[in-house]
Amino acid sequence: MKQIQMTQNSSFSLISTNKIIQMSDVWTSYDSKTFALEGINLSIDRGTNYAIVGQSGSGKSTLLKLMNGMMIPSKGTIKIDYVKPNMNNKKFKKMMHTIGYIPQSLGLVKNITVLENILIGALPRLNTIQSLLKRFPEHEIQEAKRIISLVGLSGKEERKAYMLSGGEKRRVAIARALMQKPTILLADEIVSELDHVTAHEIMNLIADAQKRMNLTAIMVHHDMQLALEFANRVAVIKDGHKILEIGVEGDNIVDFQTGDLNTEEIMEMYDNDPKK
Amino acid sequence: MTPKNNIVIGIIVALVVIASYNVDANPIEFVEGLPNLAIIVEEMLLVEPKYIPTALWAMFETIQMAFIGTVVGTAIALPLSMFAARNLNSKYVYAPVRALLAAIRTFPSILWAILFVIMVGLGTFAGVLAIVMYTVGFVAKLQYEAIEAIDSDPMDAVSSIGVSKWQLIRYVVIPESASHLLSQILYMFDYNVRQTSILGLVGAGGIGFYIINYIKFFEYGKAAVFMLVVLAAVLFIDWVSVKIRDKYIVKSQHGMAVSAK
Ligand SMILES: Nc1ncnc2c1ncn2[C@@H]1O[C@H](COP(=O)(O)OP(=O)(O)OP(=O)(O)O)[C@@H](O)[C@H]1O
Ligand SMILES: [Mg+2]
Numbered sequence: 391m392k393q394i395q396m397t398q399n400s401s402f403s404l405i406s407t408n409k410i411i412q413m414s415d416v417w418t419s420y421d422s423k424t425f426a427l428e429g430i431n432l433s434i435d436r437g438t439n440y441a442i443v444g445q446s447g448s449g450k451s452t453l454l455k456l457m458n459g460m461m462i463p464s465k466g467t468i469k470i471d472y473v474k475p476n477m478n479n480k481k482f483k484k485m486m487h488t489i490g491y492i493p494q495s496l497g498l499v500k501n502i503t504v505l506e507n508i509l510i511g512a513l514p515r516l517n518t519i520q521s522l523l524k525r526f527p528e529h530e531i532q533e534a535k536r537i538i539s540l541v542g543l544s545g546k547e548e549r550k551a552y553m554l555s556g557g558e559k560r561r562v563a564i565a566r567a568l569m570q571k572p573t574i575l576l577a578d579e580i581v582s583e584l585d586h587v588t589a590h591e592i593m594n595l596i597a598d599a600q601k602r603m604n605l606t607a608i609m610v611h612h613d614m615q616l617a618l619e620f621a622n623r624v625a626v627i628k629d630g631h632k633i634l635e636i637g638v639e640g641d642n643i644v645d646f647q648t649g650d651l652n653t654e655e656i657m658e659m660y661d662n663d664p665k666k
Numbered sequence: 667m668t669p670k671n672n673i674v675i676g677i678i679v680a681l682v683v684i685a686s687y688n689v690d691a692n693p694i695e696f697v698e699g700l701p702n703l704a705i706i707v708e709e710m711l712l713v714e715p716k717y718i719p720t721a722l723w724a725m726f727e728t729i730q731m732a733f734i735g736t737v738v739g740t741a742i743a744l745p746l747s748m749f750a751a752r753n754l755n756s757k758y759v760y761a762p763v764r765a766l767l768a769a770i771r772t773f774p775s776i777l778w779a780i781l782f783v784i785m786v787g788l789g790t791f792a793g794v795l796a797i798v799m800y801t802v803g804f805v806a807k808l809q810y811e812a813i814e815a816i817d818s819d820p821m822d823a824v825s826s827i828g829v830s831k832w833q834l835i836r837y838v839v840i841p842e843s844a845s846h847l848l849s850q851i852l853y854m855f856d857y858n859v860r861q862t863s864i865l866g867l868v869g870a871g872g873i874g875f876y877i878i879n880y881i882k883f884f885e886y887g888k889a890a891v892f893m894l895v896v897l898a899a900v901l902f903i904d905w906v907s908v909k910i911r912d913k914y915i916v917k918s919q920h921g922m923a924v925s926a927k
Contacts, residue, residue: 486828497823
């Protein structure tokens, strides 16, 4: 169990000023009557391994969808690498090419092969003719093969996606995101339904990629323990509010808001989680 | 059964009786006409086998017409369906395309055939054009409905990468709707063969031309040969369609018969 060390806010926030995600007073609604998120403030430093945890229905997936511009806040502002998300903005459209997003449902194309699914991540680098004829340049195919072996799918390149197991499907989704040469990786509960060993294997894979490519990984988790183990920052969401944000450095956990939480209290918030 | 149901059934029966009176549909005439049917059947039994080669050739022509109509019609329908799907286009694009397709579908193929006979003259070409039009109207509708039914997860995930619309169509829309397409084409071909068989009635070619002419001259025995050939051909095509469906479509949808590689 990790130890809690009380520290001032400043000791963490002064280190880096390069913010890749900034949200201030963000409200979102699916039906314009109720709000899924209510006044979220958060900022994420470039290169962070960030985790979002919370109970089912708390708004984790919604928060992630804001970070790639698939959802627009009803109120408040969000900046992704200092740009306001907007599909009609050329600069943002270009940015989308390098935001790897793995939705909770994975979003694989079922009737095409593993290799083709992964090559989709390279489509923004191809011209229209090449992509319509499925003429991928040799170096892209080599890169796809390299990623396939990285995620442990060698030999399954030609399998149709619907013929894969749940864990294999997750690996394909990760590989597609890595194929984008991402600067930001958004992953929504991709290990929640997996056994402990496979979950750790996949988390290590992402942690490696995150360090090697200096990418900002933002991952939604159900399991607080897993978040503390892999992330260096953890935000806790409850009923559309961010109720807690903690930093993890080695074995130390730092609460950024109150500074007076202990591990027991953090874990307690998880004991009333029905999914656990 | 509730009293309310009884009233509804009573009203429906009353409406059928009134409508029958209005259109002169008299069951007594049907019973009185039965002996005539016996005569026709009797004459039909005098099948004249020497017409079989002609009938087979006419059926072959009919199948070719249906084949061209189905292939060309589908080729025109596919791009149209991409513009008619609500999940791929803005209202200003899909609304007019859907209106056009709806207009095409209001005509049964036999009316298209009359129109094309007037335009390009009697013969098989008018029939082919009629089948093309009919196929465009229906395959496009079936296909845009299939596109709209595609799972939104891969659509959203791939769009979020910022790919172009053509890339989205090539890598998500086509693969995810292709299995429907094959079964629609088979269904349409099957249906078109039957439709083409009657286009001869208005002089648009095909085996129906022979059937209507022999019937006109009360040569039921000859007509019977042609009708039997149509029956055999339709059954055969049906059987082949089922085979193809089992082999390619059922498998891809349920993941049966996974090869052991
Ligand atoms: N497409 C949608 N339409 C309407 N409401 C939605 C939609 N998606 C989510 N919501 C609502 O928004 C709230 C937050 O949902 P969200 O999916 O962000 O939760 P979550 O924390 O990801 O939950 P889970 O752990 O179950 O995935 C919930 O109340 C949910 O009912
Ligand atoms: Mg969720």
